[in-house]
Amino acid sequence: MKLYYAPGTCSLSPHIVALEAGIALELEKVDNKEKRTASGADYWQINPKGYVPALALDNGELLTEGTAIVQYLADQKPASALAPTHGTLARYRLQEMLGYINSELHKSYSPLFKPDTPDAVRQERKDYLRRRYALLEQRLAAHDWLVGDHFSVADAYLFTVTNWAKHVALDLSDFPALLAFQKRVAERPHVQAAMVAEGLIKAAA
Known part of the structure; x- marks a missing residue:
């Protein structure tokens, strides 16, 4: 999985969660002003919302919104106890x-x-x-x-x-x-x- 982030923004939250859960993420820095990634890609083409964070999943889908991303990451590693069980x-x-x-x-x-x-x-x-x-x-x-x-x-x-x-x-x-x-x-x-x-x-x- 790849996390699109900008230093110090709200994308720091899923970055922390991934490390706490023991999930290895590829990181791709985004220039928030230019909307370009570190590799030179047009970020608007990756995430039409234009802001970070965004999580590129291994199946090719893109998950956006920090509150959704952190729960998704936590649920990949239930033993980390970073989020309570669904339905509770x-x-x-x-x-x-x-x-x-x-x-x-x-x-x-x-x-x-x-x-x-x-x-x-x-x-x-x-x-x-x-x-x-x-x-x-x-x-x-x-x-x-x-x-x-x-x-x-x-x-x-x-x-x-x-x-x-x-x-x-x-x-x-x-x-x-x-x-x-x-x-x-x-x-x-x-x-x-x-x-x-x-x-x-x-x-x-």
Whole structure:
């Protein structure tokens, strides 16, 4: 399988999940501005949506949308316990959390990355994000992980999205449980490996 990614974007989430699950992926870097892959291919021809991540399956199909990709990867290696079993309430709780991160956090960051976003809109989005993070702060103050008692695909997604805060000057200093969570995830060897591979951090000496 091949993962089309752009460093530090939401595609970091499935990259982490694949490593955590022990799935070897071929990586193809995408230039988000030019919509060209590292090999020179027109990314629009690969994924008509134009954004990452996209997962090229071994049967020739293309799977898009990060929340679908991480669940697909987790289900390839059930023993990894990165996603609860299909049909269980726990699985729906996972999907509930993935949906929350996707709609309430992920998309709310988008205007903050655009230089022409008016200051009023920028402040409104930051205030909105802080309100949405408050709910997760309550969860993480009582539990190490978002769903169940161990690391899951939802944690990989929250970590990836929350890493963007420092790039858009979103102050999360009064969310200590969230910051502790970010540190806890960042220390995982497979998370570090994914970030090193994408050039986001340097390999440990």
